[in-house]
Amino acid sequence: MHPVDRTLVVLAGLSGALGVGLSAAAAHIAGATSLATAAQFLLFHAPALLALALLAGSGRLQPGAVRSAGVLLALGLALFSGDLSARVLMQVPLFPMAAPSGGMILILGWVLIALAALWPVKR
Numbered sequence: 357m358h359p360v361d362r363t364l365v366v367l368a369g370l371s372g373a374l375g376v377g378l379s380a381a382a383a384h385i386a387g388a389t390s391l392a393t394a395a396q397f398l399l400f401h402a403p404a405l406l407a408l409a410l411l412a413g414s415g416r417l418q419p420g421a422v423r424s425a426g427v428l429l430a431l432g433l434a435l436f437s438g439d440l441s442a443r444v445l446m447q448v449p450l451f452p453m454a455a456p457s458g459g460m461i462l463i464l465g466w467v468l469i470a471l472a473a474l475w476p477v478k479r
Contacts, residue, residue, distance in 0.1 A: 428465030
């Protein structure tokens with residue numbers, strides 16, 4: 357398995373675990389809608405990261421584009437969910453504009469996935 361694919365699988369597992377943990381925390385903290393949002397983003401991006409690792413190794417899509425998309429999703433997810441979580445749990449943001457930056461990076465990752473599907477695969 358390619359090292360980036362292995363990393364994406366690890367990040368998918370961590371995203372799923374953190375998503376479950378943050379969901380539980382959000383259920384016990386009054387008004388923690390931002391924490392619930394962070395958990396949802398982690399949980400629905402975890403399977404996407406797994407799928408990208410599998411697609412990159414399958415040769416069905418251009419591996420470089422798919423791996424790059426996975427890295428963008430993981431980075432965007434860390435910034436977006438990390439900032440929302442830090443704001444609720446520590447009462448401080450990661451840094452100014454971390455969540456919006458993470459959201460834009462997530463969007464770019466999803467667009468790159470779409471482009472990877474259109475990119476011809478060299479066989």
